[in-house]
Amino acid sequence: MLNAKLSRKRRRYIGFMRALMYVCAALTYALVLFLIAYVLAKGVPNISWELLSTSPSYLTERIGILPDILNTVYIVIATLLIVLPLGVGAAIYLTEYAKNKKVVAVIEYAAETLSGIPSIIYGLVGMLFFCQFLGMQTSLLAGALTLVIMNLPTIMRTTQESLKTVPQSYREGAFGLGAGKWRVIRTVVLPGCVDGVITGCILSVGRILGESAALLFTAGFAHALNGIFEGLTSAGATLTVALYVYAKEQGEFGAAFAIAAILMGLTLLINLAATLTQRYFRRKKA
Numbered sequence: 001m002l003n004a005k006l007s008r009k010r011r012r013y014i015g016f017m018r019a020l021m022y023v024c025a026a027l028t029y030a031l032v033l034f035l036i037a038y039v040l041a042k043g044v045p046n047i048s049w050e051l052l053s054t055s056p057s058y059l060t061e062r063i064g065i066l067p068d069i070l071n072t073v074y075i076v077i078a079t080l081l082i083v084l085p086l087g088v089g090a091a092i093y094l095t096e097y098a099k100n101k102k103v104v105a106v107i108e109y110a111a112e113t114l115s116g117i118p119s120i121i122y123g124l125v126g127m128l129f130f131c132q133f134l135g136m137q138t139s140l141l142a143g144a145l146t147l148v149i150m151n152l153p154t155i156m157r158t159t160q161e162s163l164k165t166v167p168q169s170y171r172e173g174a175f176g177l178g179a180g181k182w183r184v185i186r187t188v189v190l191p192g193c194v195d196g197v198i199t200g201c202i203l204s205v206g207r208i209l210g211e212s213a214a215l216l217f218t219a220g221f222a223h224a225l226n227g228i229f230e231g232l233t234s235a236g237a238t239l240t241v242a243l244y245v246y247a248k249e250q251g252e253f254g255a256a257f258a259i260a261a262i263l264m265g266l267t268l269l270i271n272l273a274a275t276l277t278q279r280y281f282r283r284k285k286a
Contacts, residue, residue: 036264043261046254055225063246063255067225071140071236074228075219076208078144079151080201086148087155088197094156095163096185108157115153122150123217131218138235143219147211151204158203162196163189195281199274206270209263212240221245239263 054064090107098104126146127138136142166189174184190197220235221242237245239259247256 036268039257039260039264043257043259043264046258047261051255051258056223063252065239065242065255065259067223068237068239068242068259070225071219071231072209072238074231074236075140075144075147075215075238076205077228078141078232079147079208080204082144083148083151083155083204084197084201087152087200088159090152091156091159091163092185092190095160096181096189108160111153111156114149115157118213119150119211120213120217122146123214126214127217138218138220139233140219140236141232143215143238144232146214146218147208150211150214151207154204154207155197155200158196158200159193162193162199165196166192195278198277198281202270202274202277206267206274209238209266209270210240212238212244215241216244 051063051065052069053066054062055067056062056064094104094107123146126142126149130136130142130145131138134142170188170192171184174188179187215238219238219241221237221244222235223237223242224231224234226234226236239262243256243259243263246252246259
């Protein structure tokens with residue numbers, strides 16, 4: 001009798017927790033769908049070829065985001081060119097070369113701490129160090145260097161975890177054939193973890209696209225149309241900064257929602273690319 005009562009209570013408890021789980025999942029799903037649908041419904045009607053292909057003109061009150069799109073591309077390229085060698089190199093050292101486990105633990109703890117710092121603090125430090133101390137002034141290059149520090153933990157940790165997934169027997173087999181340390185890493189280890197490197201790169205692009213607070217301090221919010229080299233040495237607004245300026249400073253909510261819809265689409269594409277990349281390399285390994 002007692003066992004029957006306990007069994008009924010347990011079934012009710014399991015049923016209640018399952019229902020609660022379904023409710024939480026449904027609420028989360030509904031919130032995500034509502035956010036995506038609301039932004040796209042408000043933004044897509046305001047997207048036009050003129051908006052995408054022209055520069056803003058205050059004389060004719062024309063709104064164009066072409067400089068902001070190019071500035072976003074410039075800062076993504078500059079950040080990745082710097083952060084990828086640093087992050088992958090640091091991960092290779094920590095996983096393959098470092099012998100002192102205490103030093104490895106300290107560096108990993110520092111990386112985890114960096115990943116948890118609010119982005120506005122990065123912006124303040126970047127403004128004081130890159131813009132003022134190093135004399136870069138407000139520029140896309142200063143913003144890119146600030147984003148390098150922000151994204152370094154992401155690249156480093158994802159690469160580290162991917163390096164650890166490569167079986168030790170692969171390394172031992174290559175060493176047994178007479179290969180040196182660097183040759184083993186270059187020809188055996190790195191090809192086996194390239195999926196993690198690419199995934200970290202894609203996730204970093206997503207964070208770069210979504211960053212605004214740090215860039216407000218370091219890159220500025222100019223809407224000038226420049227080439228890549230001239231643009232990196234001058235102030236410029238990325239899409240997220242332009243969204244802030246149009247919504248908060250100018251009250252142009254149509255343009256702000258159009259930029260938000262573009263960023264939403266880019267975010268969905270980046271997440272899809274990361275998922276497809278992981279599946280492709282997982283199938284390739286199998």
